[in-house]
Amino acid sequence: MGLRRTGRAGxxxxxxxxxxxxxxxxxxCGGAAVTDATSPRACTNASELATWxxxxxxxxxxxxxxxxxxxxxxxxLVKENYGGILLFGTTAPKNLGATITKLDATTxxxxxxxxxxxxxxxxMRLDNLVTAIPWAQTMGKTMTPAQxxxxxxxxxxxxLAAGVNMDLAPVLDVDGRAVYPGAADPDGFRSFSGSTATVxxxxxxxxxxxxxxxxxxxxxxxxxxxxxxGNTDDGPASTLPWTTLEAGGLRTFAAAIAKGVPSIMVSNAxxxxxxxxxxxxxxxxxxxxxRQKLHFTGLVMTDSLTAGAxxxxxxxxxxxxxxxxxxxxxxxxxxxxxxxxxDVALAKQTSQGIVLAVEHGQLSRAQLTSxxxxxxxxxxxxxxxAAP
Numbered sequence: 001m002g003l004r005r006t007g008r009a010g011x012x013x014x015x016x017x018x019x020x021x022x023x024x025x026x027x028x029c030g031g032a033a034v035t036d037a038t039s040p041r042a043c044t045n046a047s048e049l050a051t052w053x054x055x056x057x058x059x060x061x062x063x064x065x066x067x068x069x070x071x072x073x074x075x076x077l078v079k080e081n082y083g084g085i086l087l088f089g090t091t092a093p094k095n096l097g098a099t100i101t102k103l104d105a106t107t108x109x110x111x112x113x114x115x116x117x118x119x120x121x122x123x124m125r126l127d128n129l130v131t132a133i134p135w136a137q138t139m140g141k142t143m144t145p146a147q148x149x150x151x152x153x154x155x156x157x158x159x160l161a162a163g164v165n166m167d168l169a170p171v172l173d174v175d176g177r178a179v180y181p182g183a184a185d186p187d188g189f190r191s192f193s194g195s196t197a198t199v200x201x202x203x204x205x206x207x208x209x210x211x212x213x214x215x216x217x218x219x220x221x222x223x224x225x226x227x228x229x230g231n232t233d234d235g236p237a238s239t240l241p242w243t244t245l246e247a248g249g250l251r252t253f254a255a256a257i258a259k260g261v262p263s264i265m266v267s268n269a270x271x272x273x274x275x276x277x278x279x280x281x282x283x284x285x286x287x288x289x290x291r292q293k294l295h296f297t298g299l300v301m302t303d304s305l306t307a308g309a310x311x312x313x314x315x316x317x318x319x320x321x322x323x324x325x326x327x328x329x330x331x332x333x334x335x336x337x338x339x340x341x342x343d344v345a346l347a348k349q350t351s352q353g354i355v356l357a358v359e360h361g362q363l364s365r366a367q368l369t370s371x372x373x374x375x376x377x378x379x380x381x382x383x384x385x386a387a388p
Contacts, residue, residue, distance in 0.1 A: 006282060045376050048383040049369050056081055057365070058354035059082050060372040061325055063115065063301065064347040065336040068092035068126055071099050073340045078103045082347060083375045084113040084166070084301075088336050090127040092162060100163025106315035111381040113217075113331075115166035118155055121189055122180065130158045136202070137169055137178065140192035152209025152217075159215050165379065166216040168265065170206040172252040174199050175226035186221075186231040194226075200255040207261055216378060219256045221267035222290060223279060224249025232268035232278070232309035241382055242273035254294055262378055263299040264290065266329065268309040278309055286328035299378040300328060304335035306346070317346060318353025326363045330374040336349060 011357040049057065063084030066073045071090055077085050093099065104112045116125040121135030133139070133155060139147040139148050152170075157166060175187035176194015192202040203219070210217040224245050239245060253264065262341035266286055268278040274289070290296050305320045313320070321332040334350060337343050357363040376383070 007265045010210075021292075025099050041385040045373055045381070045383050046369070049372055050110050054355045054358055054365070054368075055351065057368050057372050058358075058377055059083065060349040061329075061331055061354060061368070062321070062332050062347055062350050063113070065334060066340065067336075067345050068096065068116075068165075070340060071096070074099070074342070075103060076344070077347075078106065078112060080347075081107075081110065083331050083372070084115055084333075086168075086333065086336075087116040087125060087164065089112065091350060092126045092129050094129070096129065097161050097163040098313065108382075109383045110376065111379045113166055113216075113375070113379050115168055116159070116164050117168045118159060119169040119171060119190055123190060126162060126164070129162045135189035136192045136206075137176075137189045138351070139206075140198055140202045143202075145201045148202050148205040149209035149212070152206040153213045154209075156184075156210040156213025158217035160213060164215070166218060166263070167210050168218045168220065169210070169219070170203045170219060172199055172203045172219045172256060173221060173224050173226040174249045174252060178211060181231070183231050183234045186225050186228060186233070189278065191226060196251055199252045203252060204256055204259050204261075207256060208259065209264070211260075216262050217247055218263040218265050218301065219253060219261045219296045220265035221269075222253050222264050223267070223271060223274075223285060224252065225267050225269060227349045228269055230329060232303065233307050235308040236270070236312045237268075237309060238270045238272055239267070242270075242271050245271070257294055257296050261298060263301060265303055265333075266290070268303045268305075278313075280305065280310075280329065281323045281327055283327040291328060299330050299374050301331040302329050302333050304333050305350075306335035310345075316349075318350045318356075322353045322357035322363060325368065326357065330371040333368060 033089040050192045059081045062082050064077050064082045065086040065088055068087040068089040093114055100114055118130055120133040124132060131233050133151050173187045173191050174196050175191035177185055177188050179185055179188040181188045181190050186189050192199045207217040224239060226249050228237050266280045268280050270276055272278055275284050279285040286300055295315045305317050310320050324332050334346060358365055358368060
């Protein structure tokens with residue numbers, strides 16, 4: 001019920017996701033948990049999570065970075081039951097896939113969410129295991145959507161062979177500037193085009209190629225960083241005005257949702273006319289707009305909460321993480337701090353911050369459990385089956 005079953009959906013991503021939501025007792029797709037009338041108790045992911053301590057629930061909402069070459073740290077993070085593990089580095093052990101498969105077998109059906117960034121161009125990881133592909137903007141100018149799907153399908157197959165079942169791509173921001181991403185522009189070459197229609201066609205083609213290979217695509221950065229005032233990694237930044245996004249950049253995410261995208265990453269930028277705080281901490285952005293108005297039923301994850309746009313608020317990462325989950329995030333992403341010790345320490349502090357939010361009445365256990373259910377559904381994890 002773990003890694004190798006995750007994301008095998010192709011064009012049927014919506015159906016698979018809804019089936020998973022029904023299986024865990026969520027009604028977002030119009031269904032309820034299916035149980036055997038002759039069974040003395042219904043065994044579902046939700047019923048199992050009711051027995052978990054708060055600390056484990058909190059861990060499941062945190063995605064922790066590590067270096068791909070450091071398999072010892074990878075094993076330690078798996079043991080702590082973190083919801084996701086983000087692999088950094090250009091080199092990985094050749095047996096990484098076998099190592100992750102063995103670790104996956106230790107999770108008791110919870111499975112693993114192993115992710116990395118394989119967008120193309122200058123944003124690539126695991127170079128010795130995954131063949132390089134062009135920048136998204138280059139693909140948008142030189143390839144048809146069908147060719148882009150084929151490229152993403154090959155990347156996905158190589159990722160899955162390496163044990164990675166989630167790719168933090170495609171970028172669905174609309175940005176036609178032919179520049180390297182940096183402090184002034186987080187997108188540039190990372191965007192398929194400055195044309196909304198082209199981003200929809202090419203971005204969803206990349207998304208579908210990954211899904212066809214069995215890898216979970218993550219559309220980013222909701223509600224659209226194209227044309228933003230700066231890079232949130234470096235400090236505070238704002239998107240284009242909300243009314244402008246509604247007519248342009250937001251449409252790319254609506255199209256991805258219509259085609260069944262299973263996960264969306266929310267940006268750390270503020271949205272003029274909608275949210276004066278980072279979108280990753282905003283209930284208006286994640287709950288009202290993304291969940292309720294766009295009817296997204298998949299996994300909502302934040303951009304890195306170690307970013308400059310978050311630290312500029314003068315709040316700690318654990319506090320930001322708790323606020324993100326309260327606002328509607330299911331998985332909070334932490335960036336690489338440069339040392340395993342620092343990354344592990346921050347992960348523990350972040351989980352503790354979420355636990356404290358529950359204990360202080362700021363976050364209900366029910367909402368925390370709901371976030372974990374979305375995490376489990378994304379990777380098709382089944383903690384148990386109904387008794388015969």
